[in-house]
């Protein structure tokens with residue numbers, strides 16, 4: 001008994017000694033870890049040989065970047081590329097960053113997805129679109145989501161069946177563009193077209209109060225995705241958080257009330273039930289389903305809407321393009337029976353329309369880059385991209401390289417014919433394993449939009465000088481006001 005008590009007392013003393021030691025050792029270990037980490041980073045920076053600067057502590061070059069990315073000419077990346085060459089380092093949004101702006105490195109980065117690089121979107125994307133959104137996902141969860149999207153909503157036979165509905169949604173808006181002298185704000189209109197189509201494809205949701213409310217909440221949400229994640233009622237991010245809450249509430253209500261559950265959301269949750277480890281909480285599957293829907297509504301609509309609005313602007317500024325486009329669509333109709341609708345296969349044959357889409361995306365695309373992280377040290381020529389860096393393959397530099405695209409600042413869809421059929425490098429829909437799964441759907445929507453635009457309207461007058469701002473996304477300062485002249489039928 002006495003010896004047991006003695007042992008216990010000795011043990012307690014030992015615990016106390018260890019406890020006192022902890023008080024000292026934990027901060028020391030932390031300090032040593034931080035020092036070691038800083039030393040490793042410095043070593044990596046030195047050995048990388050990358051030109052460029054990190055700017056100020058913590059904030060890096062973020063402020064200069066935000067200020068200088070709005071302009072079409074001589075933006076942050078252009079200026080740095082001129083000074084340092086096509087591969088340079090910086091520090092943005094608290095991360096060590098490498099920009100790549102030459103074709104070969106850009107190609108290499110997108111091609112090595114999942115091996116040397118992995119998709120790594122800013123935290124604000126995960127916070128606002130949900131941690132299981134496609135862009136932020138990696139590994140098995142990403143592969144499952146992508147397989148699911150490709151084999152369900154992006155299945156060509158299904159999309160072919162839905163073309164008539166998609167066309168009706170385009171026509172519904174374009175028919176409201178009267179030529180009684182009223183001003184039409186194209187940006188608002190194309191957002192509605194693209195949102196209605198995406199909500200129909202993803203949720204089977206028809207235009208109405210629910211879809212209108214959801215759509216309106218997407219814009220503060222999107223603004224927040226490129227802001228500093230400071231959640232206060234008056235910050236851009238704070239407003240985005242509120243918008244997300246409303247979107248989720250409305251989606252939940254809609255999903256609760258839908259009569260059929262055999263749909264994109266329902267079948268995804270069922271798939272997760274089969275594929276996630278047994279015992280995974282039901283709440284997790286529900287959350288993953290909601291994140292799929294919220295991210296598809298984002299990825300599918302603002303991108304396509306922006307392409308539509310810029311196409312209206314560029315075609316409006318180029319009468320020769322309008323004439324050639326109309327010729328293509330008149331020829332298409334001449335091959336069809338009266339009343340026969342434009343279908344999926346027609347859209348594939350409309351070469352000039354597709355060249356307009358490509359050229360519009362080359363000039364003005366929401367995705368000027370994609371976000372990657374290096375998984376290992378990567379040797380590029382004489383430099384090394386150190387492991388763990390944010391890596392931005394800057395598509396816009398390739399699309400504006402005069403050696404690839406002569407006279408790059410001119411909208412010229414004829415350039416693709418003139419290139420003698422040789423394929424010009426194009427990253428409008430990304431590339432590699434993450435190539436946009438909605439690419440064919442987006443092209444089909446845009447073809448139908450262009451078809452009815454040139455068949456219904458003789459011309460349109462661009463009112464006011466819209467200024468294009470390029471950061472965080474290309475936007476027109478006045479939402480592209482136009483006045484249309486209908487065609488006489």
Ligand code: HEM
Nearest residue numbers: 134299300303304307367370428429430434436437438442
């Ligand atoms: C003009 C229209 C569009 C453009 C310019 C566009 C552009 C892109 C780009 C550049 C990526 C690659 C992102 C990356 O590699 O990190 C991407 C991915 C994606 N897009 Fe699109 N997109 C468009 C339309 C659509 C549509 C209509 C949908 C679906 C309704 C869609 C759904 C997605 C999804 C789910 C991803 C993630 C793919 C993955 O990570 O594997 N997009 N898009």
